[in-house]
Every structure is written in C-alpha cells, then in structure tokens.
Amino acid sequence: MLPTPKSSGNSSWWTDPQIPDPEPLPEVRGWRILVRPIPNAPKSKGGIIIPDQTIEMMDLIRSVGQVKVIGPKAYTRDDMGDPWCKVGDYILYPRYSGAKFSYGGVKLLLLNDDEVLAVVQDPARINE
Numbered sequence: 383m384l385p386t387p388k389s390s391g392n393s394s395w396w397t398d399p400q401i402p403d404p405e406p407l408p409e410v411r412g413w414r415i416l417v418r419p420i421p422n423a424p425k426s427k428g429g430i431i432i433p434d435q436t437i438e439m440m441d442l443i444r445s446v447g448q449v450k451v452i453g454p455k456a457y458t459r460d461d462m463g464d465p466w467c468k469v470g471d472y473i474l475y476p477r478y479s480g481a482k483f484s485y486g487g488v489k490l491l492l493l494n495d496d497e498v499l500a501v502v503q504d505p506a507r508i509n510e
Contacts, residue, residue, distance in 0.1 A: 396421045396447075397488045403450065404486025410453040415498070417447035417473065417480070417491045420505055445477050446505045447491060456495040466498045474500040474508075 396419040403418065410416045449471045457465040467473050480493040502508065 395419055395482055395489055395491070401488060404488055407451055408485055408490075410451045410492070412453050413455045413458075413495045414453040415449055415456060415467070415493045415495055416451040417475065417493055418450055419445065419447040419489065419491055420472070445475050446472055446502060446508060447475065448472050450490070453495070462495070466495065467501050472502045472505045473498045474502055 399420060408416060449467050449469050452465075452467075452469060457463075475491075475493055475497050476499065479497045480491040482489065482491055484490070
C-alpha cells in the first residue's frame with residue numbers, strides 16, 4: 383500500500399498517488415526509464431503524524447518511485463547483464479539524478495538505466 387501525502391505545503395517532487403497516470407504516458411527513448419516518484423508516509427507505523435520538516439529530511443535520504451516505461455535500449459549494453467528493473471517495480475534512485483518534468487498534471491522523472499540503486503518490494507517499509 384502506498385503512503386498518502388499530507389495536504390499541507392510539502393514541496394517534494396511527487397504527485398498525490400490518488401491522481402491517475404496521464405494517458406498515454408510519454409514515449410521514452412534510448413536507455414532512459416520513466417519513473418513516477420512516490421511520497422514518504424505522513425504517519426509512522428504506530429500512527430504518529432510526522433512533521434513536514436521531517437518528511438522533507440526523509441525525502442533527502444531516500445528517493446523511491448514506480449517504473450512506468452522503460453526505453454528500448456535500456457539494459458541492452460553488454461556490460462549491463464540482466465535488466466535491473468521492470469515496468470511496475472518500485473525502485474530506489476539517487477536523490478539528485480534524472481530529469482524532472484510534469485506531464486498531464488503528474489510529476490515524473492527520467493532516469494538513465496544505470497541509476498537504479500535497488501528494487502524495493504514494499505516502498506512503505508523504507509522508513510520503518
């Protein structure tokens with residue numbers, strides 16, 4: 383289950399998960415990966431509301447998003463081996479990587495295929 387964002391002024395780079403992906407999604411070229419970043423949870427596992435400043439600090443520590451599209455040349459280089467992720471995976475990526483843009487009212491990120499740090503089975507468990 384994805385965390386839901388707080389309604390206050392958290393200016394992190396994500397869009398409310400309740401807003402659907404734009405259709406059609408942009409066509410990704412080359413070795414790029416289109417990712418939709420997801421927010422940090424506004425409450426702790428025990429139900430304590432986390433202040434905006436703390437959520438923003440958590441955003442600095444980790445950046446997680448869902449893979450939406452993988453370019454046709456991603457993971458085709460000989461040195462890459464098997465693909466590091468697939469469409470639908472939640473991935474961990476470096477904080478300052480990729481190209482940010484808004485499309486159809488949804489904030490998205492274009493990453494290089496080698497910027498995927500890990501695949502995360504349950505993104506809600508990142509800050510437990």
